[in-house]
Amino acid sequence: MKAVHADTGEYLFGLKPAMASSLARPSQFSEYTVIFIPSGSGTYQADFSTFSFNGPVLLFATPFQALRLQADKDMEVLLLQFHGDFYCIEQHHSEVACNGLLFNNIYLWPYISLSAAQAADFTQLLTQLGNELHQEPPSGIVLKAYLQLLLAKSSTIRLQTQTARPDEQPQDKQMEAFRQLLDQHYRSLHKPADYASMLAISPNHLSKRCKGYFGKSPSQLIQDRLVLEAKKQLHLTRKSIKEIAYELQFEDEFYFSRFFKKMTKVSPRTFRRRTGISVVADLSM
Template identity: 30%
Template sequence: MYQTDTEVAIPSYALAPDVNTGSRIFTVNKANCIVNYRLEDFLIPHRKGYYFCAFVKDGSTRHWIDMTPYKLKPNTFYFTVPHQVHLKEEAKPLTGMTLCFTDDFLALEENSLLRQLPIIQNPDNGHELILNDADVLFIEDMLEKIYAENKAHGNWQQSMLMGYMRILFIYLSRLYTEQFSQKDTAQDRVVLKRYLSKIEEHYTDYHEVSAYADMLNISAGYLSELVKEQSGKPAIAHIHDRLMLETKRLLFHTDQSIKEIAFSLGFEDASYFNRFFKRLSDQTPAGYRKQIREMYH
């Protein structure tokens, strides 16, 4: 997985090999109530270069995703996507299961469905699913099946794992849609999905809608019309939102100068970057950094 300039200041960790199979693209593990973090692991911002999912059966660890603190709750499902910034504030014993996989895992032909699901695309930037008793039973059972199959090395293991994964993540995506957006995920949103995917790949290089229209082989006007219709927001707003999110991550989690942040995000003029940020947030970058750090430190 490539690392962008903006990720150099915040280290990105690759997925550790699965303890049962040695796989570096898919792992499933049980949390065992043991806290084994080193002291130096705490309060250090980092990114996971993979999709991370955790079913918390019991526990109350406190951590951050981007600029939002979370106190883990029992019988809750947590999830993040690559490149988001994580920070451990405290760790207490917990039980549950974790499931992790990379973009390479999703790129496998048999996993093409997973990549299209809302919980994987995460358009509403969610991280937490509240579960009722029936949800807990279903999700815990599916994770146990995935764990057992991954450990067993039986015939047709990959097909069994993929079947369980599809069932689990379709179920989770239904919960995601209910709890976050209730947005239509039908075929008529395919242009929006492709547009957002291109922004995620190239937001540090291209800041204009026309550049993404060229990548998608359609006119800028037509792209703008479709994106506004499918998302309710102007096409340029999605580019600006992604730039603002990354700017806030770097202002909060690093000590890079404003000029360094501006250049890493593709702004050639730091003064223009300051005006851009202030226009969208009513604060200068320096003002935002001071305020957010005073609020949470």
């Protein structure tokens, strides 16, 4: 594998072939990860949720998301990874629109299915990117341009298919209302029963509808929403861990740290140290 590293030795960007079996055990990376599977089928586990896929497909994961790939038969895949210090998706949101479409969305399925023609385009793009990586030295500007093009193409496909569910089931207005309530109140309301009450349904009914619509239980979505916001605050701001815990209305920073580590397997301090603080943190000051 050819990769780009910082002067400090930190891994910034790389593309490598890998066997699907190498990802059969849960893995975590401190970089954004895109997995290109040209063909085949299986299941993709992201944190505590499992999704079925049929290639060709692109899978997406945020830093320190727990990944597990179980293919029906072993096959070669391509693993593209980039650190936030190499390419800041928040800073380039207007160009690629990938933050919230491909990454950092607890409601959308973490992959996009590709047509044969789209898969051929991505194969060519990744080949060109790989060729640039083998230049001595590779051009960071060119690599970022290829990466930006890949993310922009992926976001366009996501927008064209704009659905959180591959079976294209009709929109559930009540569950969409739950989504809105969760985004409004996740800081203060941490129990499914709170949302069931606002929706005037029983907790059991909420659980059944939620699992069928989002593929996750209400508790999972609440926890995922808290973790997502915590990751954003750790990466996109210079707020202290105590301040972040207070904003998310945890009893104290120690309880928040235990919750975060339980969900991500790393402490808030380790997450911030490994992912870095985005340039967006200083731009917004």
